[in-house]
Amino acid sequence: MSLFRCPICNAPLTVEDRTYRCQTGHCYDMAKEGYTHLLPVQHKHSQNPGDDKAMVRSRRAFLTKDYYAPLRRTLEELARHHTPAKGAVLDSGCGEGYYTAAISRALQDSGIPHRLAAVDISKEAVRLTAKALHGCGESAVASVYHLPVADESIDFLLNCFSPLAIDEFRRVVKPGGHFAYVVPAAEHLWQMKEVLYDHPYPNEVKRTPYEGFRYVDVLEVRDTITLESQEDIFALFQMTPYSWKTPEEGVHRLRKLTTLTTEIAFHIHLFEKE
Numbered sequence: 449m450s451l452f453r454c455p456i457c458n459a460p461l462t463v464e465d466r467t468y469r470c471q472t473g474h475c476y477d478m479a480k481e482g483y484t485h486l487l488p489v490q491h492k493h494s495q496n497p498g499d500d501k502a503m504v505r506s507r508r509a510f511l512t513k514d515y516y517a518p519l520r521r522t523l524e525e526l527a528r529h530h531t532p533a534k535g536a537v538l539d540s541g542c543g544e545g546y547y548t549a550a551i552s553r554a555l556q557d558s559g560i561p562h563r564l565a566a567v568d569i570s571k572e573a574v575r576l577t578a579k580a581l582h583g584c585g586e587s588a589v590a591s592v593y594h595l596p597v598a599d600e601s602i603d604f605l606l607n608c609f610s611p612l613a614i615d616e617f618r619r620v621v622k623p624g625g626h627f628a629y630v631v632p633a634a635e636h637l638w639q640m641k642e643v644l645y646d647h648p649y650p651n652e653v654k655r656t657p658y659e660g661f662r663y664v665d666v667l668e669v670r671d672t673i674t675l676e677s678q679e680d681i682f683a684l685f686q687m688t689p690y691s692w693k694t695p696e697e698g699v700h701r702l703r704k705l706t707t708l709t710t711e712i713a714f715h716i717h718l719f720e721k722e
């Protein structure tokens with residue numbers, strides 16, 4: 449049985465001959481990479497919503513070089529710790545699937561039988577996620593504000609640099625299940641911001657409690673990384689929100705660099721569903 453539900457009638461879906469079907473008769477074909485579209489037209493607000501091909505590809509180019517390995521390893525550890533045997537994992541806003549695939553491998557390597565699903569609004573991102581998962585999990589183009597999964601069905605939910613759909617997370621996480629919310633910490637990419645801006649600001653750091661969840665912890669992950677090529681520097685820039693709000697002079701300064709050493713810093717807010 450799939451972790452996904454029919455986005456139209458909310459009934460369980462079964463998979464047969466690479467097609468998801470609900471008992472009402474709605475059906476959703478799998479693309480050749482293994483993902484499916486669970487985005488009803490009323491939840492789709494543009495032709496190609498979400499991150500475009502270029503953004504998704506720079507993120508893939510950057511992340512596969514493992515510069516964010518410390519964050520990846522911490523998320524693997526959290527998933528191992530909070531996924532019970534036969535548990536269910538959901539990556540909400542999975543991007544191109546770097547963390548999704550890492551978690552899937554970590555759970556397999558630890559011998560934890562599980563089901564895993566990933567959703568993102570960007571088709572290109574989900575296509576790459578499906579390829580990265582090698583069939584060890586499901587992936588769908590879907591809105592995180594209308595997650596195509598059942599109430600209280602998820603043991604571990606990951607939301608890494610993606611929209612916080614807290615009402616949906618409250619609905620889908622099981623009581624006692626966990627939700628990990630990854631955000632940049634104050635000094636994340638500080639040295640890159642010093643190149644881009646005359647007066648860089650640290651990221652805002654806050655602790656927001658959410659109704660229905662108990663605050664377990666805020667984990668901090670930090671490291672210093674050195675990017676050794678303009679290609680890597682620009683790929684990192686393109687996966688940040690700075691890529692659409694930096695003045696031209698800043699981008700020009702960044703374009704001239706062939707090496708950049710910068711701090712990376714993340715906060716993982718961990719919650720338990722009450």
Ligand SMILES: [Zn+2]
Nearest residue numbers: 454457470474
């Ligand atoms: Zn249906």
